[in-house]
Amino acid sequence: MNVQNQVKEARQAAYRMAVARVETRNAVIRGMASLLAERQADILAANATDASRATEAGLGQSVYKRLVLSERKLGVMIDSLESVARLPDPLGAEEVRRELDAGLVLSRVRVPIGVVGVIFESRPDALVQIASLGIKSGNAVILKGGSEALESNRVLHALFVEAVAAVDDSLSGALQLVETREDISAVLELDDDIDLMIPRGSNELVRYIQQHTRIPVLGHADGICHVYIHPDAEPAMATAVVRDSKMQYPAVCNAVETLLVHADAIEMLHAIVEALSGVELRGCARTREVVPMAEATDEDWTTEYNDLVLSIRVVDSPEEAIAHINRYGSRHTDAIVTASSDAAARFMREVDSSSVLWNASTRFADGFRYGLGAEVGISTGKVHARGPVGLEGLTTTQYRVTGNGHIVDDYAEGRKQFTHRTLKEQSGS
Amino acid sequence: MNVQNQVKEARQAAYRMAVARVETRNAVIRGMASLLAERQADILAANATDASRATEAGLGQSVYKRLVLSERKLGVMIDSLESVARLPDPLGAEEVRRELDAGLVLSRVRVPIGVVGVIFESRPDALVQIASLGIKSGNAVILKGGSEALESNRVLHALFVEAVAAVDDSLSGALQLVETREDISAVLELDDDIDLMIPRGSNELVRYIQQHTRIPVLGHADGICHVYIHPDAEPAMATAVVRDSKMQYPAVCNAVETLLVHADAIEMLHAIVEALSGVELRGCARTREVVPMAEATDEDWTTEYNDLVLSIRVVDSPEEAIAHINRYGSRHTDAIVTASSDAAARFMREVDSSSVLWNASTRFADGFRYGLGAEVGISTGKVHARGPVGLEGLTTTQYRVTGNGHIVDDYAEGRKQFTHRTLKEQSGS
Numbered sequence: 001m002n003v004q005n006q007v008k009e010a011r012q013a014a015y016r017m018a019v020a021r022v023e024t025r026n027a028v029i030r031g032m033a034s035l036l037a038e039r040q041a042d043i044l045a046a047n048a049t050d051a052s053r054a055t056e057a058g059l060g061q062s063v064y065k066r067l068v069l070s071e072r073k074l075g076v077m078i079d080s081l082e083s084v085a086r087l088p089d090p091l092g093a094e095e096v097r098r099e100l101d102a103g104l105v106l107s108r109v110r111v112p113i114g115v116v117g118v119i120f121e122s123r124p125d126a127l128v129q130i131a132s133l134g135i136k137s138g139n140a141v142i143l144k145g146g147s148e149a150l151e152s153n154r155v156l157h158a159l160f161v162e163a164v165a166a167v168d169d170s171l172s173g174a175l176q177l178v179e180t181r182e183d184i185s186a187v188l189e190l191d192d193d194i195d196l197m198i199p200r201g202s203n204e205l206v207r208y209i210q211q212h213t214r215i216p217v218l219g220h221a222d223g224i225c226h227v228y229i230h231p232d233a234e235p236a237m238a239t240a241v242v243r244d245s246k247m248q249y250p251a252v253c254n255a256v257e258t259l260l261v262h263a264d265a266i267e268m269l270h271a272i273v274e275a276l277s278g279v280e281l282r283g284c285a286r287t288r289e290v291v292p293m294a295e296a297t298d299e300d301w302t303t304e305y306n307d308l309v310l311s312i313r314v315v316d317s318p319e320e321a322i323a324h325i326n327r328y329g330s331r332h333t334d335a336i337v338t339a340s341s342d343a344a345a346r347f348m349r350e351v352d353s354s355s356v357l358w359n360a361s362t363r364f365a366d367g368f369r370y371g372l373g374a375e376v377g378i379s380t381g382k383v384h385a386r387g388p389v390g391l392e393g394l395t396t397t398q399y400r401v402t403g404n405g406h407i408v409d410d411y412a413e414g415r416k417q418f419t420h421r422t423l424k425e426q427s428g429s
Numbered sequence: 430m431n432v433q434n435q436v437k438e439a440r441q442a443a444y445r446m447a448v449a450r451v452e453t454r455n456a457v458i459r460g461m462a463s464l465l466a467e468r469q470a471d472i473l474a475a476n477a478t479d480a481s482r483a484t485e486a487g488l489g490q491s492v493y494k495r496l497v498l499s500e501r502k503l504g505v506m507i508d509s510l511e512s513v514a515r516l517p518d519p520l521g522a523e524e525v526r527r528e529l530d531a532g533l534v535l536s537r538v539r540v541p542i543g544v545v546g547v548i549f550e551s552r553p554d555a556l557v558q559i560a561s562l563g564i565k566s567g568n569a570v571i572l573k574g575g576s577e578a579l580e581s582n583r584v585l586h587a588l589f590v591e592a593v594a595a596v597d598d599s600l601s602g603a604l605q606l607v608e609t610r611e612d613i614s615a616v617l618e619l620d621d622d623i624d625l626m627i628p629r630g631s632n633e634l635v636r637y638i639q640q641h642t643r644i645p646v647l648g649h650a651d652g653i654c655h656v657y658i659h660p661d662a663e664p665a666m667a668t669a670v671v672r673d674s675k676m677q678y679p680a681v682c683n684a685v686e687t688l689l690v691h692a693d694a695i696e697m698l699h700a701i702v703e704a705l706s707g708v709e710l711r712g713c714a715r716t717r718e719v720v721p722m723a724e725a726t727d728e729d730w731t732t733e734y735n736d737l738v739l740s741i742r743v744v745d746s747p748e749e750a751i752a753h754i755n756r757y758g759s760r761h762t763d764a765i766v767t768a769s770s771d772a773a774a775r776f777m778r779e780v781d782s783s784s785v786l787w788n789a790s791t792r793f794a795d796g797f798r799y800g801l802g803a804e805v806g807i808s809t810g811k812v813h814a815r816g817p818v819g820l821e822g823l824t825t826t827q828y829r830v831t832g833n834g835h836i837v838d839d840y841a842e843g844r845k846q847f848t849h850r851t852l853k854e855q856s857g858s
Contacts, residue, residue, distance in 0.1 A: 015755065015779065015781065018778070018779070018781070019778050019779060098799070098800050100793070100798065100799070100800060104789060104793075106799055106800070113811050113812070114781065114811060195810075195811045195812070196811070196812055210643055211643065214639055214640065216645065216810060216812045216813075218812070234834070236834075237833075237834035240834055240836050241834060241836060243836075244836035244837055244838050248836070248837045248838045248841065249837075249841075326444065337834075344831070348827075348829050349447070349448050350444065350447070350448060352444065352447070352543065353827070354827065354828060355827070355828040355829075355830065356827065356828070356829050356830070357829075357830040357831075357832065358829075358830065358831045358832065359831070359832045359833055359834050359835070360533060360830050360831070360832030360833075360834070360835040360836075361835065361836045361837050363836075363837035364529070364533075364830055364832075364835070364837060365828070365830075369529065369837070369840070369847065370527070370529070370535055370828065371527050371529060371535070371847070371849035371851075381624075381645060382542050382543060382624045382625070382825040383542070383624070383625055383645045383647070383812065383813035383825065384812035384813040386825050386826050386827065386828075387826070387827075387828045388828075396811040396812065396815050397815050397816070398777075398782070398783065398784070398785065398815065398816075399783060399784040399785070399794070399799065399815075399816045399817075400777050400784075400785050400786075400787075401784065401785070401786040401787065401789050401793055401794075402773070402786075402787045402788070402789070403786065403787065403788045403789030403790075403793075404666075404788055404789075405663070405665075405666035405669055405670060405766075405788050405789070406788070406789040406790065406793070407669050407670065407672075407673035407677070407789075407790045407792075408673055408677045408678075408790050408792035408793060408798070409673050409677045411798070412677065412678075418798065418800070420800035422800075
């Protein structure tokens, strides 16, 4: 089937998904979990094919580690499906109810987005997470995984379509797998039928998608995160937060890339540097007066290393730290270490990033750790969803008005007046 | 000043707007209202220049009527500023608070988007509405009005900058006026410094903007709205709703363009057609058997007339009506007239539009009528904001985490467990 027809099938399935009961959606997800357990041998065999091709192609160790499945990893995937099935229903909640006039009532309810395209990296568990979040939120999903996981993705997709069809055959178009770059180019043209694209993976991928489609794109192009050390920071805490933010998993977007140290806290650098053993350091002139290291250039402030490299800059004030972050950062995740709640409050208000942390590692900025259950990605854009995106980011709203033959002319001509009486409203709505 | 520098000034002002107290923002809006009253003569003089140029240029009556100001229209503008000042603060509300672990607390708060670009039609009151909503929501706004209102917009913009500076000079870059097409082309390139574009006006304008920028765009390209008459509809109500939806103000996006009539309700067409005197009708074959009229072609189902024209189609079931709307409509606003709550509930769930109405005119789909206070536009996109967009659509969220030296490694290594205890949560979050 060509991509245009796959997307049309997804659109039709999306209409049916949107009205499927939560029991139906959860039954599909539990069915997916059962099939993962039943067909473990098939999945591992397909994955072994991918793995041996990866070895032949000489792929790096880190790609290989993410690609290869094991019984233990399958067990984690099954657990994650069960936990998505247990999450509360993201659909149907009435966020606003307002009497517009006697007998004329407005409500705003949560509904699915429709058809969502997700392009993801070579981790078979990414397909499992994305497909289950898509089903739970009542959407149809176009799935495009990394080519290294081709065989694994085929088997997983086929199982999941089987799980959907076992519950309700009319929903089985809701998960569509596309495989080639040409398919993605065709998908990016279909802005009438796809409501949202979520590219996960390299910055280059995200930028490419943003530049080649009129479909709204949710994602983050860079993760240039900062930790700022205020003079009153507890030195051991500053060291622990910097070390964790840099070293706990340096290859990911929420790892710190630049450390900003107040001039009056500069002596803390000795202990911090000692704790960062194995990390390549690049400092500004004032940093290098205290601890010898390579020189940081302007380019370092805008570089996402994704590696054991850290740039360090001395600043004279919190304002200078905030200005540095807003100028050079990527509006992703930034932390302050301080004993002062005033300094922290100001930092959190003025830093223009999706997550700001006080006395905690930048590595906490993640859907699972934030308690969203799982995430489809992290958004550094400011519209729709910002920061780690879970089920809520896969939903939108619909206004529903119930009247009794009400017409606007009565209000335009002054025969009737609106009452605009709030019956239910969320804060912030 | 060139556009690049104007946008940089807006970005700097946006950081300060984001932390301005609501009292400050409201004082600016009340200052705008006072200056409108004080400088009425200047405004009317500038508007008279625009008006005489419009007459020379032979602009149509409807553009002219929207363009020309009067003391009465200025009074309405002053009232609308006062009402925006009275709206609740859209910023700072804590939507979510969650304990991640002992001493580690996540909150999600409403913050401004940052720098918003709005392109609007030749109505000077649009500048007033957009500028005041932008200030109230803590954003900086790049304003581009219709060229016919050039002199009026210059005077209004200068007054509003004066009002901002009178309250806090450091905020005065928050309102930037750009005037030419070349300026807009330059603005559309600045995707690093502008967070959201809102084009209002013709479908061609909205499509042009969507196609020429990587900045997220909020708007609607079409307003192809429907009314569906179910067999059990009360005939007088059906007639009144159709008449109001078509005739109350046919030039706007929420006016109905296609009437769908169930075959068993076809006799109601006589009274409906009689009530639509002055409307050009185009019907399907079965419609024309009942009432003679011009023939509707497939093109009619996808045309936004914005005029006293209505296409009519007979359908055999509510499913057929819903399928017609989802296929040919523009996901804007659609209504059903029925006595059956089941039929209404199904219609409202299955029609994939930003507003759905039961026994009420499509013309109600509007920010003021929905009680949002005012609107910056109506969105038919499904991300960020959908339907009429008021202050909430000009805000986004920020995650804030407060810890006590918490590091991720403790959780990754199993020394600590997340508690994920909800302290406060909106439904749907």
